[in-house]
Amino acid sequence: MLTRRAIILAVLLAAALVLLPLVGDRYVVSVVTTVLWFAYLGQAWNVMMGFAGLLSLGHALYVGLGAYVAGALYLYAGVVPWVGMAAAMAAAAAAGGFIGVLGFRFRVKGVHFALLTIAFAEVARIAFDHLTFLGGSGGFFLPAHDPGMADDLLNLRGSPVMFYYVILALTVGALALARGLLHSRLGYQWLAIREEPDAAEASGINLFRLRMLAVLISSALAALGGVFQTFYFSTLFPEQVFSMGRSIEIILPAIVGGTGTLFGPILGAFILTPLGELLTFVVDQAGMDAPGMKQLFYGAALVAIVVFRPDGVWPWLADRLGLVRRRGEDE
Amino acid sequence: MAALLSVSNLSKRFRGLKAVSDVSFEVPAGAIVALIGPNGAGKTTTFNLIAGVFPPDEGAVVLDGRPITGFRPDQACAAGIGRTFQIVKPFGELSVEENVLVGALAREKSLAAARSHARTVLRRLDLDGMAQRPARSLTLPDRKRLEVARALATRPTLLLLDEVLAGLRPTEVDQMVEVLRDLNRREGLTILMIEHVMRAVMALSDHVVVLEHGEKIADGTPAAVVADPRVIHSYLGAEDV
Numbered sequence: 001m002l003t004r005r006a007i008i009l010a011v012l013l014a015a016a017l018v019l020l021p022l023v024g025d026r027y028v029v030s031v032v033t034t035v036l037w038f039a040y041l042g043q044a045w046n047v048m049m050g051f052a053g054l055l056s057l058g059h060a061l062y063v064g065l066g067a068y069v070a071g072a073l074y075l076y077a078g079v080v081p082w083v084g085m086a087a088a089m090a091a092a093a094a095a096g097g098f099i100g101v102l103g104f105r106f107r108v109k110g111v112h113f114a115l116l117t118i119a120f121a122e123v124a125r126i127a128f129d130h131l132t133f134l135g136g137s138g139g140f141f142l143p144a145h146d147p148g149m150a151d152d153l154l155n156l157r158g159s160p161v162m163f164y165y166v167i168l169a170l171t172v173g174a175l176a177l178a179r180g181l182l183h184s185r186l187g188y189q190w191l192a193i194r195e196e197p198d199a200a201e202a203s204g205i206n207l208f209r210l211r212m213l214a215v216l217i218s219s220a221l222a223a224l225g226g227v228f229q230t231f232y233f234s235t236l237f238p239e240q241v242f243s244m245g246r247s248i249e250i251i252l253p254a255i256v257g258g259t260g261t262l263f264g265p266i267l268g269a270f271i272l273t274p275l276g277e278l279l280t281f282v283v284d285q286a287g288m289d290a291p292g293m294k295q296l297f298y299g300a301a302l303v304a305i306v307v308f309r310p311d312g313v314w315p316w317l318a319d320r321l322g323l324v325r326r327r328g329e330d331e
Numbered sequence: 332m333a334a335l336l337s338v339s340n341l342s343k344r345f346r347g348l349k350a351v352s353d354v355s356f357e358v359p360a361g362a363i364v365a366l367i368g369p370n371g372a373g374k375t376t377t378f379n380l381i382a383g384v385f386p387p388d389e390g391a392v393v394l395d396g397r398p399i400t401g402f403r404p405d406q407a408c409a410a411g412i413g414r415t416f417q418i419v420k421p422f423g424e425l426s427v428e429e430n431v432l433v434g435a436l437a438r439e440k441s442l443a444a445a446r447s448h449a450r451t452v453l454r455r456l457d458l459d460g461m462a463q464r465p466a467r468s469l470t471l472p473d474r475k476r477l478e479v480a481r482a483l484a485t486r487p488t489l490l491l492l493d494e495v496l497a498g499l500r501p502t503e504v505d506q507m508v509e510v511l512r513d514l515n516r517r518e519g520l521t522i523l524m525i526e527h528v529m530r531a532v533m534a535l536s537d538h539v540v541v542l543e544h545g546e547k548i549a550d551g552t553p554a555a556v557v558a559d560p561r562v563i564h565s566y567l568g569a570e571d572v
Contacts, residue, residue: 050542188425191424192433200433201405202414203405203433204438205437206405260424324423
């Protein structure tokens with residue numbers, strides 16, 4: 001349960017985020033857009049790992065599929081992204097469903113299930129490298145937005161500020177959805193599966209069906225993040241979109257913030273992305289050519305979290321700042 | 332009394348090793364039946380065959396006239412079987428109340444109804460004082476009670492208890508025996524229990540089934556079973572007879 005202090009803080013933070021483009025410069029807006037994008041994707045990943053206990057290390061697959069499907073529909077068939085996103089989510093859910101059926105029917109568990117998710121993301125990366133009609137390894141491009149034109153929300157062509165508000169809405173929506181799921185019958189049954197599958201099954205829970213639901217919802221949500229990516233960046237390269245590195249970038253905020261918590265992915269993204277940006281900036285300013293610095297930093301951040309705050313930063317911070325009532329205190 | 336559970340000619344092999352071999356017995360409705368035998372006798376395997384953890388190689392399980400052989404655990408639960416685990420399996424990060432809530436959700440679609448049922452069960456097992464504590468923080472005796480509470484919350488017609496008294500102190504054994512007897516007498520709950528604590532077996536059960544090396548070697552009233560030479564031999568060894 002959140003305390004009053006937490007609710008006040010949340011309202012202030014929400015207000016700050018809504019007002020940010022009015023006061024912040026372009027750079028700040030673009031950094032926070034990236035922050036929110038990773039917060040959103042972390043929330044999607046969290047449904048599988050944090051709620052149902054299914055480790056996916058290949059979430060770039062679903063993001064990438066969503067990105068390419070919506071992008072291709074828009075470029076070649078003129079389908080507006082708000083319609084294309086349905087196809088994007090369906091495509092990603094189909095891929096997730098296929099991996100789920102393979103994994104759960106053949107009882108591929110834990111680390112081996114995670115390897116399965118990596119394998120499919122890698123297959124997609126190589127396949128999209130060779131899909132020439134989608135640009136192959138040379139990349140897929142949407143026509144750039146003419147800065148002189150007004151924002152076109154229907155076609156998602158517009159200014160960075162428009163995209164900022166779109167991803168803010170998506171992130172808030174994902175948070176609300178995750179909260180609703182977590183506090184539902186489904187949510188409790190997922191947590192039971194995460195904690196003790198055998199006891200969950202003995203409590204009448206159909207493991208296959210509920211695990212499939214987690215994968216379908218998580219992959220479809222991730223695909224929506226992919227649609228945003230296509231229209232915001234206007235460029236897609238299989239080497240980036242489907243890379244192992246991207247999958248890791250997606251899961252790190254959730255792990256750093258707190259796997260299985262609602263605010264963990266958001267907090268984690270707000271910690272990691274700006275620090276990563278700062279590092280890139282400092283390295284650039286110093287005139288160093290060190291392309292692996294960000295990865296090195298993420299690695300160090302992960303080690304620090306695993307060693308010092310294995311539950312993530314959020315549970316600790318929330319307790320320190322008095323944002324949640326401790327278990328056992330009156331509701 | 333009609334049989335609520337009927338197990339016939341149940342057999343299970345693990346890589347050629349016969350864990351359970353041609354075991355048949357019945358649990359009458361409203362009865363407490365104890366399943367006893369030395370370690371490795373096939374008691375837990377028999378439980379797992381009834382509760383659907385794995386299907387038997389041969390034989391049939393019938394609950395209340397309905398065949399449930401080869402059901403998955405969730406289907407067995409839906410059919411009316413509640414079970415505890417010998418090595419307790421609490422949902423560690425969830426609160427005690429949430430653990431029992433998950434059990435209650437097996438029958439209740441509504442969260443509010445399930446929560447209210449869970450609270451009733453918590454009071455019943457004297458766990459209401461620690462309802463908001465994370466399950467992982469509980470001591471072993473409390474975890475054992477939580478196992479029973481979670482299974483009970485699924486509203487079973489047959490409760491399978493796998494050594495819920497092992498590791499408890501004598502006073503805790505007496506408390507649990509009292510709770511189980513009360514559930515059986517007042518609510519007519521049928522219980523099949525694996526148990527090593529003979530004092531509890533003698534106090535609680537109407538009927539005892541004895542397994543050894545996967546086979547049934549005796550089946551009768553507690554008094555008759557403990558007087559059975561084969562049972563004495565199996566439990567105490569030949570030199571003590």
